[in-house]
Amino acid sequence: MNSLEQQSWQSVHDEVLRRIHTREWKPGDLIPKEVELAEQLGCARATVNRALRELASEGFLDRRRKAGTRVAAHPVRRAKLDIPVIRLEIEGRGQKYAYGLLFSERRTPPPEICANLGVTAESDMLHITSLHLADGKPFMFEDRWVSIAATPTILDADLEKISANEWLVLHAPYTRGDIYFSAVNASAAEAKVLRTDPGTSLFLMERTTWENNTGITSARLLFAPGYRKHSAI
């Protein structure tokens, strides 16, 4: 660290992270305040602020006005999971993407969907199931309910050509969403669609999205055996 040359917020970020890693600053420790650090490292407070803000959002630091900045006592790892459109995920693996609509029906939703989206049992909804394939093999089975009130134009979409997954991303951006990851044993019907055996362990992703407080869609995405979702920290 040379106090003459200009410091970038990234170099401050790295230097603070180094001190945490080398345990110069241990979990729970109060670290110097921004002005002091700025002086130490030869940069402006704004630069230190940017670096510390970033580190806090990464879970390494806890910051509170007046109380100061501490090394996180129980570092919570914040994994960033990229959830692209299925087509891009498959193409990103270098595989050929294909898609097939299984069925599409306009009807009222079952209780669990009402509960997820916070809508009434009489809601006008579209129920769609489809299969996404990678190199011709079943990759993911999608079982989705879409609120027609929230996105009426979905009735005009040609869901034989574009998947509901992709159509929604392009035409119904949302403000809020929930995802649940879990593991389930394949039912007989699911096993048949995904060309595997009943009871096989499958990776399940359940997504619900809202715009403000109106539910848009709730989907159950069931992945073929062997699927692994990766995340770097």
Add this chain to the structure above:
Amino acid sequence: MNSLEQQSWQSVHDEVLRRIHTREWKPGDLIPKEVELAEQLGCARATVNRALRELASEGFLDRRRKAGTRVAAHPVRRAKLDIPVIRLEIEGRGQKYAYGLLFSERRTPPPEICANLGVTAESDMLHITSLHLADGKPFMFEDRWVSIAATPTILDADLEKISANEWLVLHAPYTRGDIYFSAVNASAAEAKVLRTDPGTSLFLMERTTWENNTGITSARLLFAPGYRKHSAI
């Protein structure tokens, strides 16, 4: 929007997001440059910059110098997954945490662990298996390998009292890590430990962490049936 009162970066963030949601700015569209937006919204460029930077990191915008800022053509949802220490995850659910060491052995690692961590087959490692319980019921089975070269002090840790999971978080902060999520059928042994039936679908989290380029630990975390990992977007 009042051009007289001061704009916060959050209000700019929300306004831009609103324009994306209402499709005033569609996926792929070039949006006004920072100076123009600042003028429009009555704030400084730095404020607009902060808001747009945030939106880009959230996956809503693509930004490139000179080329300008565009609405992301294929919005990649970036889910933030908090991965706390198991004890805190269980206590956060309002359940009582307990932990039992199953066995701990110092030996050379099998091939797959060598591959994960990038170490040789002759490495000096600690192999630990343990069970984490919530309200007395099996919650997660942990099968972990720790490099003794990277963290020699783990030999002094009393792993009957503190889990390797927690000890490592407190004593061996890392710089880089990988996580894989998947679903597997329980083996006979795994089923017995988790008190369930063989073949039951289980949620699996595989974690490997490095400090710089030396592998620290590789763990296989197998959750009891019914486990769901949540994430808000």
Add this chain to the structure above:
DNA sequence: AAAGATAATATGTACGTACATAATATTTCT
């Protein structure tokens, strides 16, 4: 001593200016 009001303080953020950097557009040269 307990409660309430007040002061002190570290972080949070806005602004304007200045310059850096990367990518594109234009001009010049061959």
Add this chain to the structure above:
DNA sequence: AGAAATATTATGTACGTACATATTATCTTT
């Protein structure tokens, strides 16, 4: 025309100042 050099431009970031805000510490009152 094609390649190379140059200018242009939008974002990226650093700085110093100013003030806001949340929280803690201190003082005052009862």
